[in-house]
Amino acid sequence: MAENGDFRFGNSVKAVVMPNGLPKIHTHGGGASAENGICHDDSAPPVKAQTIDELHSLQKKRSAPTTPIKDGLQQQQGNAAFATISEEDRHKLQLQSISASLASLTRERGPNLVKGDPAKKLDTPKVTAEHHHYITPTISVSDSALKFTHVLYNLSPAELYEQAIKYEKGSFITSTGALATLSGAKTGRSPRDKRVVKDETTAEELWWGKGSPNIEMDEHTFLVNRERAVDYLNSLDKVFVNDQFLNWDPEHQIKVRIVSARAYHSLFMHNMCIRPTPEELENFGTPDFTIYNAGQFPCNRYTHYMTSSTSIDLNLARREMVILGTQYAGEMKKGLFSVMHYLMPKRQILSLHSGCNMGKDGDVALFFGLSGTGKTTLSTDHNRLLIGDDEHCWSENGISNIEGGCYAKCIDLSKEKEPDIWNAIKFGTVLENVVFDEHTREVDYTDKSVTENTRASYPIEYIPNAKIPCVGPQPKNVILLACDAFGVLPPVSKLSLPQTMYHFISGYTALVAGTEEGIKEPQATFSACFGAAFIMLHPTKYAAMLAEKMQKHGATGWLVNTGWSGGRYGVGNRIKLGYTRKIIDAIHSGSLLKANYKRTQVFGLEIPTEIEGVPSEILDPINTWGDREGYKETLLKLGSLFKKNFEVFANYKIGQDGKLTEEILAAGPNF
Ligand SMILES: Nc1ncnc2c1ncn2[C@@H]1O[C@H](COP(=O)(O)OP(=O)(O)OP(=O)(O)O)[C@@H](O)[C@H]1O
Numbered sequence: 001m002a003e004n005g006d007f008r009f010g011n012s013v014k015a016v017v018m019p020n021g022l023p024k025i026h027t028h029g030g031g032a033s034a035e036n037g038i039c040h041d042d043s044a045p046p047v048k049a050q051t052i053d054e055l056h057s058l059q060k061k062r063s064a065p066t067t068p069i070k071d072g073l074q075q076q077q078g079n080a081a082f083a084t085i086s087e088e089d090r091h092k093l094q095l096q097s098i099s100a101s102l103a104s105l106t107r108e109r110g111p112n113l114v115k116g117d118p119a120k121k122l123d124t125p126k127v128t129a130e131h132h133h134y135i136t137p138t139i140s141v142s143d144s145a146l147k148f149t150h151v152l153y154n155l156s157p158a159e160l161y162e163q164a165i166k167y168e169k170g171s172f173i174t175s176t177g178a179l180a181t182l183s184g185a186k187t188g189r190s191p192r193d194k195r196v197v198k199d200e201t202t203a204e205e206l207w208w209g210k211g212s213p214n215i216e217m218d219e220h221t222f223l224v225n226r227e228r229a230v231d232y233l234n235s236l237d238k239v240f241v242n243d244q245f246l247n248w249d250p251e252h253q254i255k256v257r258i259v260s261a262r263a264y265h266s267l268f269m270h271n272m273c274i275r276p277t278p279e280e281l282e283n284f285g286t287p288d289f290t291i292y293n294a295g296q297f298p299c300n301r302y303t304h305y306m307t308s309s310t311s312i313d314l315n316l317a318r319r320e321m322v323i324l325g326t327q328y329a330g331e332m333k334k335g336l337f338s339v340m341h342y343l344m345p346k347r348q349i350l351s352l353h354s355g356c357n358m359g360k361d362g363d364v365a366l367f368f369g370l371s372g373t374g375k376t377t378l379s380t381d382h383n384r385l386l387i388g389d390d391e392h393c394w395s396e397n398g399i400s401n402i403e404g405g406c407y408a409k410c411i412d413l414s415k416e417k418e419p420d421i422w423n424a425i426k427f428g429t430v431l432e433n434v435v436f437d438e439h440t441r442e443v444d445y446t447d448k449s450v451t452e453n454t455r456a457s458y459p460i461e462y463i464p465n466a467k468i469p470c471v472g473p474q475p476k477n478v479i480l481l482a483c484d485a486f487g488v489l490p491p492v493s494k495l496s497l498p499q500t501m502y503h504f505i506s507g508y509t510a511l512v513a514g515t516e517e518g519i520k521e522p523q524a525t526f527s528a529c530f531g532a533a534f535i536m537l538h539p540t541k542y543a544a545m546l547a548e549k550m551q552k553h554g555a556t557g558w559l560v561n562t563g564w565s566g567g568r569y570g571v572g573n574r575i576k577l578g579y580t581r582k583i584i585d586a587i588h589s590g591s592l593l594k595a596n597y598k599r600t601q602v603f604g605l606e607i608p609t610e611i612e613g614v615p616s617e618i619l620d621p622i623n624t625w626g627d628r629e630g631y632k633e634t635l636l637k638l639g640s641l642f643k644k645n646f647e648v649f650a651n652y653k654i655g656q657d658g659k660l661t662e663e664i665l666a667a668g669p670n671f
């Protein structure tokens with residue numbers, strides 16, 4: 001026993017004072033422990049290891065089964081070629097595919113890849129190493145051709161936590177188990193740095209010019225940036241690779257690959273995209289779309305078109321996206337959303353910046369709105385099934401979520417008002433840019449020290465009543481959310497179809513720029529289709545599809561103001577979330593459809609006179625303003641902002657005959 005170097009405390013321990021003054025601990029040799037009836041800690045069976053290394057090797061067992069080997073019959077039926085090959089070959093194919101993704105387009109060969117963490121020394125990296133050959137290697141190899149890049153492929157959240165905490169500054173575990181991270185200098189998206197390759201096809205198909213989010217770049221510049229990102233990624237010791245899916249409708253699902261430099265990015269996408277089962281992963285094959293996220297590595301300002309150190313580049317023909325100079329993870333999520341806004345309409349499927357939930361009776365509601373208007377907050381509803389909080393497709397099959405997770409705003413998050421989101425912030429959840437107590441690691445959700453755009457990204461199944469698979473039937477209600485900081489839009493109005501189209505194309509919200517001190521002017525924002533930053537085609541294309549689908553399926557449109565009441569920002573207050581929830585309940589239940597309505601001035605909106613659980617006097621905003629003149633003035637001001645914004649759309653025809661266009665124009669403010 002003593003020879004093994006262990007020692008134990010007991011009444012037989014003798015202290016002998018050593019020359020250095022410290023007592024030497026002396027223990028009895030074996031056998032004597034039970035003698036005096038004192039239970040020693042060797043009463044448990046001894047550990048089944050002779051060395052520490054051996055002990056550690058016992059701790060981990062091989063990962064859960066890959067697909068069970070299919071029986072002969074299934075194989076004959078042509079059930080996936082992958083099932084017939086050995087695991088080793090399958091890994092080889094996977095590495096080959098990743099090496100092809102990461103290959104430079106100009107060098108003779110792709111990077112040397114090896115699977116696994118470089119920190120875990122592998123005896124024989126050559127065995128699993130894989131590179132992608134273009135032509136036979138020549139003698140003129142560069143240093144980069146000699147090094148290995150480790151691939152951390154579809155790691156689990158636990159593994160990604162370890163990577164983040166060990167290697168990424170600013171990564172911590174919060175008191176509820178979430179992974180707190182910093183996204184670096186950028187804490188939001190950079191729409192002015194998002195470029196799209198303009199080629200013969202996209203020049204025709206996409207929306208370009210004033211108001212469009214598609215800032216052009218040429219193919220060559222894209223390749224320059226792509227090479228820069230790929231070289232950067234290959235220069236690292238390791239890269240993270242996620243192979244995942246988008247769209248819960250199996251008929252229109254796409255396969256995406258995300259190559260990134262940070263565990264934070266890998267965990268974020270693990271949460272946000274649809275997670276493949278081990279079997280689906282084995283049969284993944286070649287991705288339909290690939291993101292190269294070089295994160296902190298900037299673009300070269302000498303490169304044509306570059307106006308800052310950040311560039312987010314989309315190439316639809318190559319089905320690739322390159323991210324340079326921003327670590328904000330939302331860039332990947334919303335970049336893929338842009339891709340869906342191109343691919344889906346080609347298949348007559350409408351892509352939507354909306355939340356979606358479903359009642360127990362199968363009634364589906366969509367929640368449109370710009371950032372911060374309440375899509376996530378209101379679609380996450382304890383009494384209903386959550387289909388998704390941000391991105392959906394509307395097809396002949398019904399509604400399907402594009403994503404596998406949610407991305408909730410956290411500023412001022414409270415357990416009482418948003419219990420489901422609060423409880424979703426646990427192990428596996430990425431918490432971006434929040435501030436926490438350095439000792440207890442309790443998050444202070446009111447703290448805006450890093451940014452106001454603090455976020456939580458979690459898998460959708462963290463919401464207890466998530467609807468898995470995330471699909472639902474044709475929608476019954478289409479709810480347009482606006483956070484009106486002017487305080488003149490009614491808390492709820494029922495819309496005609498042309499009005500729904502008018503407000504969908506307008507895409508209005510108004511937030512306040514600086515919320516810190518003093519009263520600042522609310523800033524009206526108009527963003528076509530409630531998501532101009534992500535659409536690829538002209539807004540009227542999406543609007544026509546929405547009109548056609550709403551008409552066909554008899555959906556009712558609503559406009560809900562989740563913003564100010566009782567005066568503009570600085571005078572009034574934001575409508576209580578509890579009231580907005582009651583309004584939404586009345587829409588879902590169908591009771592609001594049967595209410596009595598009156599028509600408002602200027603916007604011509606139909607507003608109900610009564611809603612259960614909501615004080616009737618707030619339903620018409622004029623009642624809540626002390627200053628009636630101020631109300632009228634502000635209402636007219638907002639009306640003219642709407643008119644001015646809509647001017648650019650006045651000349652477009654919507655739908656086949658253009659009849660709807662006249663009706664839509666007439667459905668705007670009238671004064
Ligand atoms: N009456 C209200 N209705 C809805 N949300 C409210 C209301 N009052 C305050 N809020 C707050 O407004 C915010 C709405 O943000 P939410 O995350 O739902 O935005 P979102 O529409 O999902 O935006 P994004 O597209 O950026 O994710 C939440 O922080 C919520 O607590």
Ligand SMILES: O=C([O-])CC(=O)C(=O)O
Binds near residue numbers: 188189330333370371
């Ligand atoms: O994309 C983001 O950063 C967050 C989001 O959902 C939006 O802005 O609509």
Ligand SMILES: [Ca+2]
Binds near residue numbers: 375389390407408409
């Ligand atoms: Ca959201």
Ligand SMILES: [Mn+2]
Binds near residue numbers: 390
């Ligand atoms: Mn969003």
